[in-house]
Amino acid sequence: MEYMVDMRTTVPEGTTEEGVADMRRREAARSAELVAQGSLLRLWRPPLAPGEWRTWGLFRADDADQLETVLASMPLRAWRTEHVTPLTPHPNDPGQPAR
Numbered sequence: 001m002e003y004m005v006d007m008r009t010t011v012p013e014g015t016t017e018e019g020v021a022d023m024r025r026r027e028a029a030r031s032a033e034l035v036a037q038g039s040l041l042r043l044w045r046p047p048l049a050p051g052e053w054r055t056w057g058l059f060r061a062d063d064a065d066q067l068e069t070v071l072a073s074m075p076l077r078a079w080r081t082e083h084v085t086p087l088t089p090h091p092n093d094p095g096q097p098a099r
Helices: 017-037 064-072 075-079
Strands: 002-009 040-044 053-060 080-087
Touching: 002 064, 002 075, 017 040, 017 075, 053 064, 064 080, 075 080
Parallel strands: none
Antiparallel strands: 002 053, 002 080, 040 053
């Protein structure tokens, strides 16, 4: 099953630039692992307001519990809120095999 996840990150007040840079490095490394595992399919940057830190991600998981495990493994989870939308195939999706 695929899931669209709207991720909004808020850096805690008082976090140093080095702390933010470290968090970004760890998130990038974990994201690469999730890509290799087939759990993270795509990332997009939606239009952002000044100072906003937001990402849309397309994830694949067997079920909501597995997705939660994946999301919980990401370092930025500590600073982020998420809105998860389960996706189901559309009958006219050009990316699906013909029936």
